Amino acid sequence: MEPVVIISLLGALIFLLLIVGAPMKPLRWLGQGAVKLLIGALLLFFLNAFGSMFGYSLPINGFTAAVSGFLGIPGLVALVFADLLLIS
Incomplete structure (x- = not known):
C-alpha cells in the first residue's frame, strides 16, 4: 500500500472516531449520574430500614438521593446530622 492511502485511511478513522465518540x-455522564442517584436512594432506603427500629426516618427525594449518592457515606451522615440538628 502506498503511504498516501494509509495516511488517508488513518485520517478518516480518526475523523470517524471523533464524530461517533463525541x-x-x-x-456516559448521564448514565453515571443515574447510577449514583440509584445508589443514593438505596443508601437512604437501608438507613430508613435500619432507622425504623429506632423511630428515625429520612425522606427519600431527589435532593437527599443526590447528596447521598454523589457524596457517599459522608453525605448520608451529613444529611442525618442536618436532620437531627436543624430540622428536629
Missing part, C-alpha cells in the same frame, strides 16, 4: 461522552 456524543457518547454526555451519555
Whole structure:
C-alpha cells in the first residue's frame, strides 16, 4: 500500500472516531449520574430500614438521593446530622 492511502485511511478513522465518540461522552455522564442517584436512594432506603427500629426516618427525594449518592457515606451522615440538628 502506498503511504498516501494509509495516511488517508488513518485520517478518516480518526475523523470517524471523533464524530461517533463525541456524543457518547454526555451519555456516559448521564448514565453515571443515574447510577449514583440509584445508589443514593438505596443508601437512604437501608438507613430508613435500619432507622425504623429506632423511630428515625429520612425522606427519600431527589435532593437527599443526590447528596447521598454523589457524596457517599459522608453525605448520608451529613444529611442525618442536618436532620437531627436543624430540622428536629
